[in-house]
Amino acid sequence: MKQPVIIDCDPGTDDAIALFLALNNPDWDILGITITGGNASLTDCVKNTLYLLDTTNNTHIPVIPGASNAIKRQFRYGYDYHGLNGMGVDTEGYHVDYQLDAITFITSQIENSVEPVKIIALGPLTNIAKTFQQNQDLLKKVDEIIVMGGAFGKGNITPHSEFNFYNDPEAASLVLNLKKNITLITLNSLENVFLNQEQCKLLMTESVYGKVTELILSKWFEFRGELSNRGYEPCDVIAVAVSMIPDICDYEQGSVRINCSYDDYAGASEFIKGQGKIRHAININTDRFIKLIRDSFSH
Numbered sequence: 001m002k003q004p005v006i007i008d009c010d011p012g013t014d015d016a017i018a019l020f021l022a023l024n025n026p027d028w029d030i031l032g033i034t035i036t037g038g039n040a041s042l043t044d045c046v047k048n049t050l051y052l053l054d055t056t057n058n059t060h061i062p063v064i065p066g067a068s069n070a071i072k073r074q075f076r077y078g079y080d081y082h083g084l085n086g087m088g089v090d091t092e093g094y095h096v097d098y099q100l101d102a103i104t105f106i107t108s109q110i111e112n113s114v115e116p117v118k119i120i121a122l123g124p125l126t127n128i129a130k131t132f133q134q135n136q137d138l139l140k141k142v143d144e145i146i147v148m149g150g151a152f153g154k155g156n157i158t159p160h161s162e163f164n165f166y167n168d169p170e171a172a173s174l175v176l177n178l179k180k181n182i183t184l185i186t187l188n189s190l191e192n193v194f195l196n197q198e199q200c201k202l203l204m205t206e207s208v209y210g211k212v213t214e215l216i217l218s219k220w221f222e223f224r225g226e227l228s229n230r231g232y233e234p235c236d237v238i239a240v241a242v243s244m245i246p247d248i249c250d251y252e253q254g255s256v257r258i259n260c261s262y263d264d265y266a267g268a269s270e271f272i273k274g275q276g277k278i279r280h281a282i283n284i285n286t287d288r289f290i291k292l293i294r295d296s297f298s299h
């Protein structure tokens, strides 16, 4: 039986490639893709997801809108990093069905699933936090939660904070303190995995997934200009890769404390090694990571 999976995300260029990797995993049954605002407005993130599923013939997978803002705050978007509409592509003609609701969807899918559900969270954790805040019993039927977010001693939206945790620190704190094992991919996990343009070209295979990846990454390098010299950070793609091939990296075990202030330290995180339910991914094998995507996008 296939592993049931729900992906919560905010596409976003790296969310896009992460979704493609997940869609190509023959062992997974993607029950749905729930959306949070973050990299772009909720509306843009939903439209970007519809675009990704449409261009790769995956329109049978439901896309469900969720949070348009954080639990206590306004989202700060990432258009300046990701480009037009938050993913660099024209999404005119795609329409958002606001009758649907991410929390209702996640809850009912977990309740109705025979097998425990894997949850992969690639954006601000608002939808996930609200779901389990309302119903902690659901956790019994969750296989694992994989979270991309946070940074220890560094940041990307401020010098101290990573984008997803900065955008909803209250949600991040709630999720990372759930009574559930969590695999965490942070900016520290990514230290060796900044992809230069040559490495990115390796992901642009002849399949439809490779072609859409080529479009999105080419637009990103063009949009960022000289700022792209540091390389492309495939944050969300790493999260999916780690959850597909757990031995692609090493881990350190512990707990995480998250700052919920209203300044540049909002979402800043501290890792406390030792007792704890958080498994922090470190030392990603970049060659295996690139090979995994190339193999997945080969057909």
Ligand SMILES: [Ca+2]
Binding pocket: 009, 010, 011, 012, 014, 015, 039, 122, 123, 236
């Ligand atoms: Ca994301």
